[in-house]
Structure formats: structure tokens, C-alpha cells
Amino acid sequence: MATSLGSNTYNRQNWEDSDFPILCQTCLGENPYIRMTKEKYGKECKICARPFTVFRWCPGVRMRFKKTEVCQTCSKMKNVCQTCLLDLEYGLPIQVRDTGMSIKDDMPRSDVNKEYYTQNMEREIQNSDGTRLVGMLGKAQNPSDMLLKLARPTPYYKRNRPHICSFWVKGECKRGEECPYRHEKPTDPDDPLADQNIKDRYYGINDPVADKLLKRSSSMPRLDPPEDKSITTLYIGGLGESLTDSELRNHFYQYGEIRTITLVQRQQCAFIQFATRQGAELAAEKTFNKLIINGRRLAVKWGRSQAAKGTDVKDGFDEMGTGLEPVPGLPTTLPPPPALEEEAPANYFNLDPSSSPALMNISLPPPPGLSNPLPPGFGAPMFHPMGPPPPPPMALRPPGHIHYPSQDPQRMGAHAAIRHSD
Amino acid sequence: MPKVKRSRKPPPDGWELIEPTLDELDQKMREELYEYCIRESYADKNLIAKWKKQGYENLCCLRCIQTRDTNFGTNCICRVPKGKLEVGRIIECTHCGCRGCSG
Numbered sequence: 001m002a003t004s005l006g007s008n009t010y011n012r013q014n015w016e017d018s019d020f021p022i023l024c025q026t027c028l029g030e031n032p033y034i035r036m037t038k039e040k041y042g043k044e045c046k047i048c049a050r051p052f053t054v055f056r057w058c059p060g061v062r063m064r065f066k067k068t069e070v071c072q073t074c075s076k077m078k079n080v081c082q083t084c085l086l087d088l089e090y091g092l093p094i095q096v097r098d099t100g101m102s103i104k105d106d107m108p109r110s111d112v113n114k115e116y117y118t119q120n121m122e123r124e125i126q127n128s129d130g131t132r133l134v135g136m137l138g139k140a141q142n143p144s145d146m147l148l149k150l151a152r153p154t155p156y157y158k159r160n161r162p163h164i165c166s167f168w169v170k171g172e173c174k175r176g177e178e179c180p181y182r183h184e185k186p187t188d189p190d191d192p193l194a195d196q197n198i199k200d201r202y203y204g205i206n207d208p209v210a211d212k213l214l215k216r217s218s219s220m221p222r223l224d225p226p227e228d229k230s231i232t233t234l235y236i237g238g239l240g241e242s243l244t245d246s247e248l249r250n251h252f253y254q255y256g257e258i259r260t261i262t263l264v265q266r267q268q269c270a271f272i273q274f275a276t277r278q279g280a281e282l283a284a285e286k287t288f289n290k291l292i293i294n295g296r297r298l299a300v301k302w303g304r305s306q307a308a309k310g311t312d313v314k315d316g317f318d319e320m321g322t323g324l325e326p327v328p329g330l331p332t333t334l335p336p337p338p339a340l341e342e343e344a345p346a347n348y349f350n351l352d353p354s355s356s357p358a359l360m361n362i363s364l365p366p367p368p369g370l371s372n373p374l375p376p377g378f379g380a381p382m383f384h385p386m387g388p389p390p391p392p393p394m395a396l397r398p399p400g401h402i403h404y405p406s407q408d409p410q411r412m413g414a415h416a417a418i419r420h421s422d
Numbered sequence: 423m424p425k426v427k428r429s430r431k432p433p434p435d436g437w438e439l440i441e442p443t444l445d446e447l448d449q450k451m452r453e454e455l456y457e458y459c460i461r462e463s464y465a466d467k468n469l470i471a472k473w474k475k476q477g478y479e480n481l482c483c484l485r486c487i488q489t490r491d492t493n494f495g496t497n498c499i500c501r502v503p504k505g506k507l508e509v510g511r512i513i514e515c516t517h518c519g520c521r522g523c524s525g
Contacts, residue, residue, distance in 0.1 A: 035494050061509060177512040 015041055016052040021068050024081035024088055026155040029059025045071035046198050048118040055082075064162040064180075069198070073122045077107070078202065079137050084159065085201050090151040093201060095210035100147040105136040109203055145290070150217055223288040225281050226302045229336055232259070232280040233273040233303030234287075238296055240268055247293060248272060249405065255283035258405065271303050327403040482520035491517075500524075 017040060028034060034057050042054030052071035059066055068082040075082045078094055087097045098105065108117050125134050132138045165181035167173040173183065187194055192208040200206045236248065245261050252258055252272055256279015262271040274280040288300045402408055459465050472478045472487070485491060486498035499507075500515035503525025507513065514521055 037493050178514045 016050065016071050016073065017041075018053045018072050021053075021055040022072060022075045022082050022088070023068075024084060024086060024091060026091065026157065026159060027059065027066055027081055027083045028057070029063060029160060030155070030157065031060055034058070043067075043069075045069075045074055047071075047074045047202050048114060050118070059160040060157065062162070063157070063160040066160060070202070073118055073125060074202070076125055076133070077118075077121055077135055078105075079133055080202075085198065090147050091156075092147060092151055093204075093207050093210040093213065095201075095204040095207045096150065096213045097147060098204050099210075099214060100144040100150070101142070103136050105204070107203065109199070146217055149220065150213055221289060223284055223300065223302070225284065229277060230333060231302060231304070232275070232277050233271050234280060234284055235269060235271055235299075235301040235303045237267075237269040237299035237301070239270060239293075239298065240296055241294060243268060243270070245270075251291070251293065252283055252287075253405065255279050255286060273303070477524060480523045482515075482523040483518045485517040486515060486520060486523065 019038070021036075036055050036057040039054045039056070041051040043052070044050065045052050046069050048071060050071060050073075052068070054067050056065055056067040066083050070082055070085065072082065078085075079088055080086060080094060081088060086093060090097060092100075097103075108114050121134065128134055162181050164186045165173050165179055165183055167175075168179070168181070168183045169186055173179055193212070196208060197206075201209075204210070239248075243263060243265060245263060248261055248263075248270055249258060255274070257275040259273045259275045260271075261273075264270065272283070274283065284300060284302065287298065289297070291298050291300065460467050460470070466484075469481065469484055472481050472484070478487075481487065482500060486500055489495045489497065492498070498515045498517060498520075499513050500518075500520035500523050502522070504522050505525060507522075512521060
């Protein structure tokens with residue numbers, strides 16, 4: 001290796017010299033008081049083979065002494081602990097974390113390619129301000145909930161135990177009681193977890209622990225959207241005391257516009273129908289197995305299609321907030337698009353394939369009679385670029401005709417009501 | 423020599439060879455002879471000097487209190503009294519195999 005400790009001592013100026021290791025809580029151990037030794041250029045990094053500062057400490061009674069195995073550059077590139085090579089945030093193997101955050105990091109792994117890459121990354125790290133992660137990890141933003149579910153809640157100190165006494169396994173351990181190594185049965189060599197390799201674990205390929213975790217996560221309960229694209233209702237069960245319309249509404253409005261909420265007190269459940277399919281899917285994704293209201297986890301399932309909904313609709317039209325009439329004049333739901341086995345490319349407008357290309361450029365006419373309800377309090381008519389004259393202000397509208405929850409003056413955030421009823 | 427309590431168990435091999443020598447040492451030792459032995463390095467002067475100090479009466483060897491030999495400038499593990507060492511495990515120090523020379 002061109003930059004390793006043995007061969008090239010002329011590059012000594014560029015060797016790593018750090019004064020604190022990058023470690024996870026489990027590796028440091030449970031004792032808040034630690035004595036640590038520091039050895040400059042103590043060992044070669046197990047990944048990039050460059051000399052680096054080795055830190056060594058005891059993570060607790062009856063634990064083996066741990067030391068840093070990879071250099072700080074390698075650890076920062078993947079945001080992992082220098083000793084155990086697990087992610088610093090989640091404590092998960094690199095392969096699992098990359099799968100969960102959909103990061104595809106293709107670092108070179110061989111000879112000069114690797115050296116060149118690490119050299120460049122080191123310079124980049126040096127020049128950055130140190131707050132954001134360098135490389136692929138800096139760009140990935142979304143905190144993945146799959147990773148949160150997989151992560152351990154408490155530290156796993158069994159990792160820090162001493163290794164198995166190989167003499168004892170053969171029956172030849174002369175040290176007896178004072179032997180610091182473990183006198184236990186070694187792990188089964190047929191177990192796939194037995195052959196792990198630090199390079200494989202670091203590059204995220206062929207890691208048996210990661211495979212096991214990913215298999216476990218794929219078998220966790222999931223809620224799939226139904227094939228019938230017109231279903232936009234979610235069944236919410238297990239409500240109990242919090243069976244109030246406003247509670248549900250206050251939570252679910254963030255996912256999309258709610259068309260109706262139907263409460264069934266007897267069965268402690270509710271049906272929430274969204275105006276858009278995406279809203280319903282988003283709500284399902286964000287609440288399935290996660291939403292907890294008033295200390296209860298709600299059961300979230302998909303409802304059945306419009307026609308098939310069997311439970312009796314509660315007589316909720318008198319109650320403020322339920323049973324909002326759909327806005328008159330809006331286009332109804334479109335028919336589902338034809339199946340994808342069609343030959344015609346991009347037939348979005350359902351036009352006759354033989355029509356002239358000029359027709360393709362005509363944009364859709366504005367939907368007929370688009371009524372635009374004004375928020376109360378606005379006297380002047382709104383400028384409407386489409387053409388139809390603005391509707392009369394709200395005070396002249398017959399009372400009871402609210403189409404959107406935001407029109408309800410009793411709701412939070414609404415302006416002072418001009419309504420006379422109620 | 424003053425009366426010392428000894429175990430009732432039979433001694434291991436070789437005791438018959440050294441017992442007469444030890445008995446002679448007991449009988450013939452006098453202060454002048456003792457100082458001669460110390461001067462001629464038949465006895466470890468420094469170790470004996472430590473034994474005279476309070477707390478170091480049972481010191482195993484001089485290496486175990488040499489703080490320069492340890493990473494953090496401490497004594498050897500064999501110098502920790504058994505009561506403080508809550509592990510309850512047998513510790514043999516790496517220098518001399520001592521299992522606890524204080525407490």
C-alpha cells in the first residue's frame with residue numbers, strides 16, 4: 001500500500017492525528033468514568049490501511065478492552081462508530097441503514113482506487129465545516145421509520161464481552177479461574193452469523209446480520225393500499241373515550257382533505273373518507289401501527305368501496321362538522337384509466353389515436369362552474385383568471401352550506417363568523 | 423525465631439532438603455550477620471525497606487508499586503485490597519502472579 005505504515009514513511013505528514021475517537025454509547029460501556037489510552041499512528045485502519053490514532057479503553061468490569069479499528073476518515077464517510085462499525089444514530093449495520101434510507105454509496109474497494117478515493121474524501125472532510133455529513137449521507141434527509149423500528153432501544157453490552165477461550169474449548173486452559181477469556185460454548189460454526197468480515201460489513205455487502213434484520217423488517221405488519229383505486233376511506237378502530245369527531249378531524253386533516261367522518265359508537269370505530277386517494281394513502285402510511293391518541297394505538301385498515309359500505313351512517317348531519325355536502329359543480333371522480341397493456345403511448349386524454357397531433361396541444365377547459373367559496377370577511381370579489389364571475393360573498397349564501405371544514409367558523413383558525421345561524 | 427503458626431498439612435517434595443538450612447538460619451542469624459547479608463545483596467534491601475512501612479507489610483515485589491510501569495500511573499491490581507475488589511474473581515497480576523498483597 002502506498003500510504004501504509006511500513007512502506008511509505010515519507011507521507012507521514014498526512015497521517016491521521018485526532019484527539020478524540022468517534023464512538024457509540026455501547027462501545028464506551030455503562031461506566032461514565034473511563035480511562036482511555038491514546039497511541040498516535042498505533043495501527044493501520046482496517047479499511048483504508050492508513051495509520052491512525054488508536055484509542056483503547058475498558059468498557060466495564062469483565063469486558064475486554066476495546067480499541068478503535070478504523071480511522072476517522074472511514075468512520076465519517078459512513079457515519080459509523082470507529083470500533084463496532086454500526087451507525088451512530090441507529091446502531092444498525094451499514095447495509096441495513098443504507099437500505100432503509102435508500103442510499104447507494106459505491107465506494108471503490110480495490111488498491112489504488114480506494115486510496116485515491118479516501119484521500120479525496122479526507123480532504124473534503126477537512127475542508128467542510130464539520131456539522132454536516134460528507135458524501136452520500138449528507139443528502140439523504142428523511143428519518144426512516146423502518147430504521148427506528150429496527151433500532152435497539154437499550155444498549156447491547158454483550159458485544160463487549162471477552163472472546164471465547166480457545167484453550168478451554170480444547171480442554172487445555174491452565175489459567176482456570178483467573179482466565180480473562182470466556183469459558184463458554186463457542187457459537188455454532190454452521191450459523192451464517194459466524195463468518196463476518198469487517199470489509200463486507202463496512203461496504204454493506206454480504207453482511208449476514210444485515211440480512212437477518214432486513215428479513216425481520218419485511219415480515220413486520222404492513223398495510224398495503226387496496227387495488228380498487230376509488231377507495232379513499234380508512235377504518236379506524238379502538239377509539240374508546242376519544243371517540244370524538246373533532247379529535248379525529250384535528251389529526252387527520254394534515255394528510256389531506258377529509259370528505260366525511262362517520263362515527264360508530266357501538267363498535268368504537270370510525271370511517272374517515274378522504275377527498276383524494278393520495279391523502280388517504282398518506283394517512284394510512286403515517287398512521288398504520290403508529291398513531292396513538294389519548295394513549296391508545298388505533299387500528300387502521302382500509303375501508304370498502306363506496307357501494308359496499310354496510311355500516312349505518314350515523315345521523316350526523318345536524319352535528320357541526322359531519323356530513324358536509326360535496327361542493328356543487330365540482331367534477332366527480334374520473335373513471336379509472338384503461339389497463340396498461342395498451343399499445344398507444346401516452347394516451348392521457350383518452351383521445352382517438354387517429355386524431356391530429358394539433359388536438360393534443362389543447363389544454364383542458366376549466367371545469368364547469370368552478371365555485372370558489374370566499375373566506376368570510378372578504379368583501380371584494382376575488383380576481384379569477386379563468387373568467388367566470390366570482391360568487392357572492394358568504395353572508396348571502398344560504399346558511400348550513402359549508403363545504404369545507406375551514407369554512408366552519410367554530411373550528412380553530414377560522415375568521416370571525418358572518419354567519420347568522422348558530 | 424518467635425513461635426509461628428504453621429499448617430498441619432504435610433509439606434511438598436524437597437522440604438527435607440531445605441529444612442536443615444532454614445533451621446540453621448533461624449538459629450545462627452544475628453544482627454551483624456543480617457547487615458552483612460543485606461550489604462552483599464543476599465537479600466533485597468529495597469523490598470525489605472518497604473515491608474517496614476505501614477500498609478506494605480505483605481508487598482509481593484517492587485514492580486507492583488512502580489507507577490511508571492502502568493498506562494495510567496497506578497499500582498498493580500494485586501495491590502487492591504480484596505474488599506474493594508468487588509469482582510470476587512481470582513486475579514493474578516501479570517508481573518509476579520501475585521493474588522493480592524494488601525488487605
